[in-house]
Amino acid sequence: MGAVLVVGGANVDVIARSAAPFVAGTSNPGTAHSSAGGVGRNIAANLGLLGVPTTLIAAFGNDTFGRRLEDETRSAGVDLGHAVQLPMPSGSYLAMLDADGELVGAVSDMTATESLLPEHVREGVVAAASYLVVDTNLSAPLLEHVCRTAASHGVPVVLDPVSDLKAQRLLPVLGAVPIHTITPTRSELAALSGESDLVSGVHALHAAGIAKVWVREGARGSTLFGEDAAVHIPAIPAEVRDVTGAGDAMCAAYVHGLTIGLDDATAATRGAVAAYLTITSDFTVRPDLSAELVEHVMEEKR
Structure with missing residues (x-):
């Protein structure tokens, strides 16, 4: 089986956290740090740390970053x-967090990623992959190209919608090609389906050819909706350090589980553990993440 192929965003994260409850419209004392980031890049890095052979197609600028x-x-x-x-x-991605580590607001400049073209993603590389993971930092034409290419070669696709606005870049794909899994938040689900009701939104995506709709709700956990059943995966109670990158780790651990033959629900549970490990660290991609650490925490929290 080939490597997991990730096609998506790469950028430098600059994360600022207020020392007290965040007050809008003024300067807030706090701390700041920078790290490598980008949804696709983060997913790829987490997969690599989990021991999964992983190839990343992303755009890097010709600069220090x-x-x-x-x-x-x-x-x-x-x-x-x-x-x-x-x-x-x-x-680049600039995020502002409150004293509890929750996101207050963010600004991203993904011009480099949006400049990737279909010719940058060769058909043979997609065809050789065991799974394709894509995020919506890509342009709509490139998203459609890579998803159609994967479908033509029977490569399962996992989609991360990234944000409410960027999720709409997936609209030309929905109903056009089969998708293994999509990982929206509630608001991203509404943006994709046009439905404000959770169940109606999930049904709309299933009707559009998406087999698994994994709805993420932060501290409330997540629910993996298959076409015949739904499984709720509780979030592990945590003292949050930084929420940045939690969804990326969650997706990576899920894909890792799929590559080693776990059922969807067990793979998603591993994803919840990876998210917990990420938000309890100061890193967007936790450098000591490993399959063994995920397994240990699963046993510890069981």
């Missing part, structure tokens, strides 16, 4: 042989 992104991604064990360097600045 780009070199940092490449170095930190390779150090997680990810193959960058098909990544693209473009003559422009690397992507």
